[in-house]
Amino acid sequence: MHLVLRTPKLALFVLALSFLAFSGYTGASGQDVDRDDGIELSGPPQLNANYQARDPRLCKAVLAPPSRWQARALVQCTMEADRPTGLWLMQDVRVAMGVPRRYEPQTDSNLAEIDMSAPIIPLTGSLTVFWCSAVSTMTPAGSGCMVSPTPLAVGKCWRTTFGDWKCNLQGPAPASRSGLPGPMTY
Numbered sequence: 001m002h003l004v005l006r007t008p009k010l011a012l013f014v015l016a017l018s019f020l021a022f023s024g025y026t027g028a029s030g031q032d033v034d035r036d037d038g039i040e041l042s043g044p045p046q047l048n049a050n051y052q053a054r055d056p057r058l059c060k061a062v063l064a065p066p067s068r069w070q071a072r073a074l075v076q077c078t079m080e081a082d083r084p085t086g087l088w089l090m091q092d093v094r095v096a097m098g099v100p101r102r103y104e105p106q107t108d109s110n111l112a113e114i115d116m117s118a119p120i121i122p123l124t125g126s127l128t129v130f131w132c133s134a135v136s137t138m139t140p141a142g143s144g145c146m147v148s149p150t151p152l153a154v155g156k157c158w159r160t161t162f163g164d165w166k167c168n169l170q171g172p173a174p175a176s177r178s179g180l181p182g183p184m185t186y
Contacts, residue, residue, distance in 0.1 A: 038059070038069055038070060038072060038073030038186065039186070041059040041060055041062070041070065041073045041074075041077070042057050042058055042059045042060070042073060042077065042186070045057070045184060045185055045186055047184070048082070048087065049135075050087075050134045050135065051086075051087045051132045051133070051134055051135065051144060051145075051182055052135050052141040052142060052144065052181065052182060053087060053089065053130070053132050053144075053145065053181070053182020053183055053184065054089065054182070054183055054184050054185065054186075055082070056076075056077075056080035056081055056082055056087070056088075056089065057073065057076040057077050057080050057186060058077060059073055059074060059076075059077035061162075061163075061164035062074060062164055062165045063163055063164060063165070064165075065100070065119070065121065065157070065159075065165065066121075066157055066165050066167065068095055068096075068097055070165075071095050071097060071121070071123060071157050071167045072093045072094070072095055073093075073186070074157065074165060074166060074167035075090060075093050075095065075123075075127065075155065075167045075168060075169045076089075076090045076093060076186065077166075078166040078167055078168055079168055079169070079170075085131075086131050086132055086133050086134075087130070087131070087132040087133075087134075087182070088129070088130070088131055088132075089129075089130040089132070089182065089183055090127050090128070090129055090130070090169075091127065091128045091130060091183045091185075091186075092126070092127055092128045093125065093126075093127045093169065094125045094126050094127070095123045095124070095125035095155075095167075095169065096123070096124050096125055097121055097122070097123060097157075098121065098122035098123070098124070099122075100119035100120065100121050101119060101120050101122065102119065102120070103116045103117070103118070103120060104120075108120055108156070108158070111156065111158050111166070111168075112160070112166065113160035113161050113162060113166075114158050114159075114160065114161070115158070115159045115160060115161050115163075118158065118159035119159075120156050120157070120158050121156065121157040121158075121167075122154070122155075122156055123153075123154065123155040123156060123157060123167065123168075123169055124152075124153070124154055124155075125153050125155070125169055126149075126150060126151045126152065126153055126171075127150050127153055127169055128147060128148065128149050128150065129147070129148040129150060129173060130145045130146070130147055130148075130182055130183055131145065131146045131148070132144050132145040132146075132182045133145075141181075142181040143179045143180065143181065144181075144182065145178070145179075145180045145181060145182045146176055146177070146178040146180075147176065147177050147178075147180045148173030148175075148176040149173060149174075149175060150169075150170070150171045150172065150173045151171075151174075152171050152172070153169045153170055153171035154169070154170070154171060155167060155168040155169035155170060156168060
């Protein structure tokens with residue numbers, strides 16, 4: 001009997017929660033919820049058979065200051081690369097954006113192609129860095145990556161002299177592990 005009396009209230013609560021989940025609610029901060037993976041900036045991941053992991057993410061140009069979800073994708077697009085030393089990928093990127101500030105030569109001059117007249121957007125967050133070796137007899141598929149969780153990272157978003165935006169995020173990785181598979185998703 002007691003459960004029957006509570007059922008309408010429970011149903012109303014579940015209905016309200018469902019409405020918020022599917023309505024595009026952005027949270028109290030007004031920023032977008034971490035539900036967007038930025039696929040429209042880069043398309044779906046592509047497999048790199050040499051590493052048995054996805055290829056580095058490539059994004060279309062973002063010509064306005066990025067939103068939080070765009071900054072997450074731009075961190076990957078800016079930092080990921082297939083280098084002579086291996087494949088560098090970023091996963092589980094989370095960012096919080098600070099208040100835009102002016103260019104500071106002491107801290108910003110190392111940013112590639114930076115437009116010194118544009119604002120710099122400070123970032124804090126976390127990510128996981130993957131450094132992968134090519135599959136070989138010494139490195140079997142599914143075990144060629146060193147994984148470095150980076151729980152406390154800082155970075156920036158900046159406009160380049162070409163008018164597009166780039167972002168980076170980096171920090172110490174206190175607990176790296178090796179012998180793991182590479183990521184297949186963003």
